[in-house]
Amino acid sequence: MTPDPTIYESSNARASDTMTSRAAFPRVMSGLVTGSAIWLTLKALGVPNLFHVLGFEGIIAFALVGAGVGATRFRRVMTYVAAVLLVALVAIAYTPLIAAPARKLIRRDPLPTGANAVVVLSAGVTADGFLHQQGLDRLLKGLQLVRAGTAPVLLVTREQRLVHRRKVTATRDQDSLAALAGVTGIIATPLEASTHDEAMAVALIASKLHWTRIVLVTSPFHSRRACGTFEKTGLLVSCWPSDSRDIAVGTLDTADDRVGAFSMWIYEMAATLQYRRKGWL
Numbered sequence: 001m002t003p004d005p006t007i008y009e010s011s012n013a014r015a016s017d018t019m020t021s022r023a024a025f026p027r028v029m030s031g032l033v034t035g036s037a038i039w040l041t042l043k044a045l046g047v048p049n050l051f052h053v054l055g056f057e058g059i060i061a062f063a064l065v066g067a068g069v070g071a072t073r074f075r076r077v078m079t080y081v082a083a084v085l086l087v088a089l090v091a092i093a094y095t096p097l098i099a100a101p102a103r104k105l106i107r108r109d110p111l112p113t114g115a116n117a118v119v120v121l122s123a124g125v126t127a128d129g130f131l132h133q134q135g136l137d138r139l140l141k142g143l144q145l146v147r148a149g150t151a152p153v154l155l156v157t158r159e160q161r162l163v164h165r166r167k168v169t170a171t172r173d174q175d176s177l178a179a180l181a182g183v184t185g186i187i188a189t190p191l192e193a194s195t196h197d198e199a200m201a202v203a204l205i206a207s208k209l210h211w212t213r214i215v216l217v218t219s220p221f222h223s224r225r226a227c228g229t230f231e232k233t234g235l236l237v238s239c240w241p242s243d244s245r246d247i248a249v250g251t252l253d254t255a256d257d258r259v260g261a262f263s264m265w266i267y268e269m270a271a272t273l274q275y276r277r278k279g280w281l
Contacts, residue, residue, distance in 0.1 A: 024071055031070015034082050035062040041085040045092070046263025050270050092262045093255035102252070102261040105268050107224040107239040111145075115238065116211035117153040117187070118145045119202055121195070121218040121226060125170040127163045131177075133246045134219045139174060141242035142217045143181040150215055154178065155187040155205065157198045195226050195271075196280045203233035215240050220249050221264040225272050228281045 039062035042048060048058055069078050092098055120142035123135035131139065139156065146154045156178075160169045169191065178186050189201040206214065213236040218226045220241040227239035247260045275281040 027070045027075060028067045029070070031075055031078065032063045032067040034070065034075075034078050035064070035066015038062055038066070038078070038082050038085060041082070041089055044089055044259055044263075045085070046266050049263065049267050089259070093259050096252070096258075098258050098262045098265060099252045102221060102265045103249075105221045105224050105265065106241055106249070107227055108241055109227075109238040111150055111215065111240065112213055112238050115151040115213045115215045116206070116209070117155045118142045118151045118215045118217060119155045119230075120157070121198055121216070121222075122157045122159045122170065122192075123219065125159050125161055125168055125173075127161075127168060129168050129170060130173045131170045134242075134244075135170065136177075137242040137245055138217050138219060139177055141240070143178060143183050145215060145217065145240065146183050147181060153185075153187060154183055155189070155202065155214075157189045157201065158191050159193070160191045195222075195229050196275065196278075199226075199230045199233050199235075199280075202230065203235055206235055212236055213238065217242055219264075220244055221261070221268055225268055225275060225281065229275060232280055 036059055039059045043056070043058075048054070066078060069075055120138050122131075123138060124132040125135070126132060142154055142156070145151065156174050158169055158171060158174075160167055162168070171188070174188075175186070178184070187205065189198065189205065192198045192201055202214070205211075214230070215238045216223075216227050216230055217240050223239050223241045227237050230237045247264075248254070248257045249261070252258050252261055272281065
């Protein structure tokens with residue numbers, strides 16, 4: 001009886017497919033890990049913030065794309081990208097490269113004697129309705145200035161976010177902190193989404209109340225762009241950065257502080273270019 005050759009061909013094909021699958025699996029897993037590493041490094045550098053992507057929303061997409069690329073001949077390119085990003089992160093974290101560029105973003109003007117109001121910009125809200133760290137720093141500085149007699153009025157801007165279809169603001173937190181400081185009768189803008197929107201809302205209030213000069217309080221690395229944007233509306237602005245409790249702006253001695261400063265610097269650079277292009281600066 002003559003053996004059927006197709007039986008052996010089919011068996012060999014199945015064995016070959018199994019070996020190919022086994023060989024591809026490590027490459028796919030390596031690509032998945034490399035893609036995830038690229039995302040985490042980009043997140044540390046603040047790149048996702050440029051696209052208003054916060055948290056870890058992008059890691060799954062990068063992991064899946066990495067797994068797909070890992071199965072192709074382009075996997076080496078992805079490895080090189082991860083290596084370059086890692087070198088950049090290490091250089092930023094462990095050298096003083098970012099110190100001078102970041103500090104150029106800080107604007108501090110002399111405090112005036114006849115300001116009409118201290119204006120405090122918001123900086124996001126948590127899902128529980130509390131101010132983020134930078135928002136708290138800004139409000140504390142604004143309250144301090146009002147208590148010191150820099151201006152008779154405190155004006156705060158408001159933000160809102162959706163959490164499971166529920167609208168959340170930091171209004172209660174802002175009002176509670178003002179009450180603790182003994183500052184009452186604060187003025188608030190409508191809910192705003194950007195520095196430009198805040199500037200326009202404050203300019204409208206200032207026009208109605210016949211204000212001519214304000215003291216603007218915001219985070220150090222946000223101060224130059226923010227104050228320039230408010231001045232573009234015609235207001236006379238004295239810029240006064242808040243204290244910084246999340247990043248040691250004065251020293252930038254640690255790796256965490258330098259990486260955090262770079263994250264804010266790259267965001268401010270991109271936002272400044274956009275604001276200038278739109279004529280807001």
